Amino acid sequence: MKSTWRWFGPDDPVSLEKIVQAGATGIVSSLHHIATGEAWPRTEILKRKQEIEAAGLEWSVVESVPLSNDLKKMTGDWQRHLENYKESVRNLADAGICVVCYNFMPVVDWTRTNLLYKLKNQSHALRFDLSDFAAYDVFILERTNADQDYPEAVLDRARERIAAMGPEQREALERNIIAGLPGGEGSYDRDSIRQEIEAFIALGVEGFRDNLFHFLREVIPVAESVGVRMCIHPDDPPFSLFGLPRIVSTAEDARKLLAEVPSTSNGLTLCAGSFGARGDNDLEGMVREFGPHIHFVHLRNVTREADGSFYEAEHLGGDNDMVGLIRALLDEERDRSSAGRPDAHIPMRPDHGHLMADEFGQEGTNPGYSYVGRLKGLAELHGVLHTLTVLRQS
Template sequence: MKQKIQFTQSMRWYGPNDIVKLSDLRQAGCTGVVTALHHIPVGEVWPVEEIRLRQQQIADAGMEWTVVESLPVHEGIKTKSPDWPRLIANYQESLKNLGACGIKVITYNFMPILDWMRTEVSYELPEGSKALRFERLAFVAFDLFLLQRPGAEQDYSPAEVARASAHFEAMDSDARAALFKNTMLGLPGSDVPFTPEFILSTLGTYAHIDAAALKNNLKDFLQAVLPTAEAAGLKMAIHPDDPPYSILGLPRIVSTAADLDFLLEAYPSTANGLCYCTGSLGVRADNDLTDIIDKHGERIHFVHLRNVKRDAAGNFFEANHLDGDVDMYAVVKKLVQVMQETGNSLTMRPDHGHQMLDDLQKQTYPGYSAIGRLKGLAELRGLEHGILNAL
């Protein structure tokens, strides 16, 4: 009997300072670890010795590191700044070094300035666990009255501005402080929050960059780095926008099925692929997640499985992995079929998890406490096992 191909089960680890230890991930059943060299400034080269050191730390814990999440793309690349040639050369050098060390997949994103965005990182669910949530009205209030972005009111309808104003007036000082803190978390893996001065000044560099221009810059980036990735034996996997629509008036260009079509056509090679994130893509009701797999299954190189509960107003929270508006059974079944057809195991991680049980008393990076992710991994492993047995 032909052996059935399964997911390579992994979790994200933020390095030696992560409160969640490698031994915790191993006990959860992981065979792989997804991580990055967060201590190296964005835009600088990742040296071979630093890569090998991180690999050895993970190997000593009984697991392997073959997927980078993420090799960040500097803002100067996204805006095509005068420093673009140097930044591209550094990115190419990092890719060469990662390939030489046996890394297989490089995750990245092309979201301007901000990474993933939530307005609430401790949204209490009925049973007492805590989830991540995005409330559109709260974010509009942040944009208008806390960040005070010049011209922000032009991006919203008069009715939405009025509702946001009333919402902000009803918030006490603690609620306003919490909203400000949550929206200014900073890049994943960093304990340095954004500042209004940084965001407002960086926004100026995007003043003349609309969605079409940003797509052209993404295409230029792909054409510059993918030959290097191919030569190094690497596959690139772009993470979708989170949330998958414009925020702060900035274009977001990896949000829809049409965006994915553009991306993959911009450099038609299997090295140019996707980090298939059900949580990001699933926020939009017009994204058909199984159709994306049918169309681009062979270009999916890394999988984030996460569920969301959304509404028509643009609000959503992160639900249990098998609940919410994403049909996780249909998604996993499609991905399992892709693996059998290609003969390749996809690295999968349970993306985010609820803060629960003992972790409610711990300070962890939002979405990355241990027990909630263990619960999600266990549920997803069981789902995959049932699907495989039914093949």
């Protein structure tokens, strides 16, 4: 597997020099300064690529070329945004960057309720707590009929939580949920997020899926013609939030979108932490079924709770069998090598890391993207990869 590292560009507190020292050989990056819906100019792509290559690294994966809400809803300026998206894909191909990660999550991108969840070893992890989320949705945002989307036991805990929160705690919860996390696109206030939620709910699950399929039918042929492999990221978390339709949460969802436009260019980002937040997603089985379409891998683990809550565990801890998953991915790489595929080595990155050591309390650290936590995670993953590779050769 190809070891990569997410870098948010020149303003990222983690320098390219430190990334080289961590043992990564590829970079996962995006042009966050280009407004969502606008085309990525060749000059800006090449500028970023040259910055990365000057450090002795390669730009392996784009994460992400984001889709605007207009494009996801097929409203407003969506047709111009669609043509701009195609142009961005062509321009990336011209620059030799051929793996593009994207997502089709409505309104909110990846979502957590607690960015500093203290673990037993005193490091801090990201956490999604369903009761805290319900407390925000029902009692702070006051979304219409929100209480109908939660079990009574969750609502009871939500009432207790909201009653115990002071103004600062409520503001922090709202900030975590709707102000946008690293790599997400945009932020909201209460009025604007209510409006977007209502618009997406009106589409319904199948209406929203139809919009994704339209996007695929338009973009995948372009990607295929220029040698780009598109890889959709699953919903994070992989279930409905705010009553919204979520359509990339399960193996069945993946099966449908891959069948809609059969092409190697129509692929998946296998995010172990996102798909793995559902106990009914068999990660190793998904690799065996969808392997030829897996173009990018996020290796992250979670500890799940009965109500759907979870926290981000050690990379080799948690509820998902990381060793078994990596073994399955190595099997897929072996099959690709035997078939002569040029993309036999799948790019992976250590997805998120705990906040620990001297980084705790430092300003500017992106939630989930500490240096030391990801350095630790990548080293552990390298250990697994090396061991499995040696065992195969013996």
